[in-house]
Amino acid sequence: MNWISNYVRPKINSLFSRREVPENLWTKCAECGTMLFHRELSENLNVCTHCDHHMGISPRARMETLFDGGIFVEVDVPKPITDPLHFRDQKKYPDRMKAAQKKTGEAEAMLVVEGEMGRTGIVAACQDFAFMGGSMGMYVGNAIIAAAQRAVELKRPLILFSAAGGARMQEGILSLMQMPRTTVAVQMLKEAGLPYIVVLTHPTTGGVTASYAMLGDVHIAEPNALICFAGQRVIEQTIREKLPEGFQRAEYLLDHGMLDRVTHRTQMRDELITITRMLLKQSPAIKGDLPKPSTDETSVETNSAK
Amino acid sequence: MTNYLEFERPLAEIEGKAEELRAMGRDNEDMDIEAEAKALDKKARALLDELYAKLTPWRKCQVARHPDRPHCKDYIKELFQEYTPLAGDRNFADDHSIMGGLARLGDRPVVVIGHEKGHDTKSRIARNFGMARPEGYRKAIRLMDLANRFGLPVISLVDTPGAFPGKGAEERGQSEAIARSTEKCLQLTVPLISVIIGEGGSGGAVAFATANRLVMLEHSIYSVISPEGCASILWKDAEKMREAAEALRLTAQDLTTLGICDQIIAEPKGGAHRDPKSTMQAVGQTLAKLLDELGKKKPDSLMKDRRQKFLDMGTKGLAS
Numbered sequence: 001m002n003w004i005s006n007y008v009r010p011k012i013n014s015l016f017s018r019r020e021v022p023e024n025l026w027t028k029c030a031e032c033g034t035m036l037f038h039r040e041l042s043e044n045l046n047v048c049t050h051c052d053h054h055m056g057i058s059p060r061a062r063m064e065t066l067f068d069g070g071i072f073v074e075v076d077v078p079k080p081i082t083d084p085l086h087f088r089d090q091k092k093y094p095d096r097m098k099a100a101q102k103k104t105g106e107a108e109a110m111l112v113v114e115g116e117m118g119r120t121g122i123v124a125a126c127q128d129f130a131f132m133g134g135s136m137g138m139y140v141g142n143a144i145i146a147a148a149q150r151a152v153e154l155k156r157p158l159i160l161f162s163a164a165g166g167a168r169m170q171e172g173i174l175s176l177m178q179m180p181r182t183t184v185a186v187q188m189l190k191e192a193g194l195p196y197i198v199v200l201t202h203p204t205t206g207g208v209t210a211s212y213a214m215l216g217d218v219h220i221a222e223p224n225a226l227i228c229f230a231g232q233r234v235i236e237q238t239i240r241e242k243l244p245e246g247f248q249r250a251e252y253l254l255d256h257g258m259l260d261r262v263t264h265r266t267q268m269r270d271e272l273i274t275i276t277r278m279l280l281k282q283s284p285a286i287k288g289d290l291p292k293p294s295t296d297e298t299s300v301e302t303n304s305a306k
Numbered sequence: 307m308t309n310y311l312e313f314e315r316p317l318a319e320i321e322g323k324a325e326e327l328r329a330m331g332r333d334n335e336d337m338d339i340e341a342e343a344k345a346l347d348k349k350a351r352a353l354l355d356e357l358y359a360k361l362t363p364w365r366k367c368q369v370a371r372h373p374d375r376p377h378c379k380d381y382i383k384e385l386f387q388e389y390t391p392l393a394g395d396r397n398f399a400d401d402h403s404i405m406g407g408l409a410r411l412g413d414r415p416v417v418v419i420g421h422e423k424g425h426d427t428k429s430r431i432a433r434n435f436g437m438a439r440p441e442g443y444r445k446a447i448r449l450m451d452l453a454n455r456f457g458l459p460v461i462s463l464v465d466t467p468g469a470f471p472g473k474g475a476e477e478r479g480q481s482e483a484i485a486r487s488t489e490k491c492l493q494l495t496v497p498l499i500s501v502i503i504g505e506g507g508s509g510g511a512v513a514f515a516t517a518n519r520l521v522m523l524e525h526s527i528y529s530v531i532s533p534e535g536c537a538s539i540l541w542k543d544a545e546k547m548r549e550a551a552e553a554l555r556l557t558a559q560d561l562t563t564l565g566i567c568d569q570i571i572a573e574p575k576g577g578a579h580r581d582p583k584s585t586m587q588a589v590g591q592t593l594a595k596l597l598d599e600l601g602k603k604k605p606d607s608l609m610k611d612r613r614q615k616f617l618d619m620g621t622k623g624l625a626s
Contacts, residue, residue: 002511036569081623086624089541167530169539170553171530173555174564174566174620176530180492181617183488187493209485211480214481230472230476235471238470239472240472243473256479
């Protein structure tokens with residue numbers, strides 16, 4: 001009961017407890033509220049270890065988890081003209097673009113890469129919901145066309161990960177025209193006899209769903225992903241009734257015949273490898289870790305993997 | 307009875323006055339009001355010219371949605387002979403918001419498909435205000451397939467606020483139906499000509515406006531989202547639709563600059579609804595001319611050209 005215990009000691013304690021703790025070490029799961037340590041979360045591919053809630057994951061991080069050794073090469077995407085409509089709402093479109101680029105560190109809302117998954121040659125395109133809601137503008141259209149062309153060139157399957165709020169309004173009609181443009185890209189793959197697999201991630205809505213995301217040979221979704229054409233608010237305002245629980249979620253779409261499968265993110269890689277290899281009439285992939293060189297020294301694949 | 311738009315109110319007053327005067331003149335034989343009524347007519351015409359000389363994008367939206375504007379049904383009646391409607395998607399239902407069937411344009415048999423909005427409360431409800439459900443797009447796919455198999459050109463008349471946002475529509479795969487319909491457009495080896503006669507509402511329009519030639523009426527619009535929808539998302543205020551209409555560049559004129567619209571058909575002064583017959587005839591002439599032109603092309607190049615047209619799209623912006 002003196003000034004030392006009442007004042008000095010708390011002060012000293014507080015100084016010591018105020019160590020430099022980076023704030024983003026912990027993430028709170030939006031579904032169950034569990035605090036998740038960043039390393040644990042990223043090791044589990046941004047899926048809550050407690051309730052299996054699938055959180056957003058950047059295209060680059062996703063590609064690293066899918067391709068062998070996390071190695072892939074980016075495919076060039078032709079740059080479209082910037083701000084074709086000189087669009088301005090409360091902010092100028094180029095300013096919104098710059099903000100999105102700063103936030104994500106990416107040039108645009110889609111990443112196109114090539115590499116190997118389970119030693120199967122794959123071209124993959126991945127939409128970035130963090131970049132202006134993943135919205136489909138001319139760049140995204142160009143990216144899908146470039147991905148399809150590259151897949152045809154290399155005779156590889158295309159795996160597309162969709163995530164978007166819809167078309168990019170700031171590009172007006174030109175964003176709408178990406179619906180037919182991307183459909184032409186899908187046709188290139190089909191005519192070349194190459195598998196086109198769509199993985200629908202949360203959320204995939206609007207014009208994106210109504211074009212390339214619904215034209216796959218196989219449709220796989222991540223659990224609980226919102227997949228729809230019209231948003232729930234719009235529907236509720238139109239039909240003036242409450243919508244059932246789970247409406248427009250992946251499992252609901254699976255029930256209604258719009259999807260082939262709903263697959264957990266941690267099983268996605270194996271499943272994609274299995275499906276593409278069967279469609280390409282290739283032998284089953286070797287799963288898990290590759291055998292050590294000592295167990296089979298003659299295997300070329302094992303040596304090259306080392 | 308003319309339905310006046312909000313911005314036509316001054317015009318409504320003048321035309322109303324002229325009508326009133328004439329009614330008075332009919333009651334009192336000895337009053338000579340004709341001169342005065344004629345002066346009012348002249349004033350009304352001048353005002354109409356002035357109003358329509360440079361319509362703002364939002365006003366164009368209003369004209370494009372005008373209730374008296376000729377709709378798909380009117381065009382089919384005016385321009386086509388032996389129209390034989392074909393119904394159903396063979397899966398679930400027949401969607402009345404989409405009309406379609408076999409018909410002759412001149413003596414050329416074609417398949418015609420279009421959105422129909424309806425003209426009064428009863429028919430508007432029956433037609434679901436021109437907002438199609440998956441069945442509608444699947445019917446369109448079926449009709450396009452039929453046309454393709456028998457080598458008939460396809461003419462689509464676009465006039466929709468958009469695809470229907472409803473529970474059943476979502477459950478039955480609205481997005482898939484639209485995607486497949488767009489895909490079908492791109493697979494056709496017959497000519498596909500699309501005319502936007504009123505509103506080209508987003509994906510609901512793309513589903514059969516993915517054509518060799520896109521023709522638009524002078525005051526029609528074609529947009530990724532309605533100005534109201536855009537305003538409520540980007541401005542967080544649905545009342546900013548004027549600004550949104552401006553920003554979206556949805557008029558036939560802007561879309562021509564952007565390389566989306568291939569040809570504009572002029573409308574009578576005051577919009578298509580002031581002289582539906584001449585508007586529809588102009589559309590008919592354009593269609594005949596385009597069919598002649600595209601009829602000379604080989605089936606394979608019709609498909610390739612159409613695909614290339616869309617691949618090339620977006621290289622043109624608005625000149626600053």
